[in-house]
Amino acid sequence: MEYKISYPYKYVGLGGSFDHLHEGHHELLKTAFKMGEKVGIALTTNELHFGKEIEELIEPYNIRKEHLEDFIINKLGKKKEEFVIMPLKDPFGVAITDENLQAHVSSLETYKMALKINDLRVERGLAPLVLIVIPLVQNEVGKKISSSDIRKKIAKK
Incomplete structure (x- = not known):
């Protein structure tokens, strides 16, 4: 008997950026996949990295x-049809145009963008998204984990 998960x-x-x-x-990602039957992931392109700390160490898009x-596939056990990764070339992407999108997952740090x-969705006549906000994840010394800090460590090597 096969069971269907309800989301x-x-x-x-x-x-x-999902850098490093x-x-x-x-x-x-875990939160998004617990909440949505399908998950859309907007992955930043180089246009949005200008001015970021040590931007030259941001991993390439691919x-x-x-x-x-x-x-997603090997750790979360999801299938390719359960998600889509799309290029994000501006700060908002399809989040402000896709009428099928129902919810948005962000951290406390990016909540203002949500x-x-x-x-912008309301201005365009679209329904607002349900905003799901997760707390910042901290490292062993109680500081938030960030890609910028990872790049700083790499730069020191």
């Missing part, structure tokens, strides 16, 4: 995409 939402979205995939990213797919997404 609160049909389509959930999230976005970011770390535990904070893992938690975002590497970040590969790491995301590997984590609020802005909802403002």
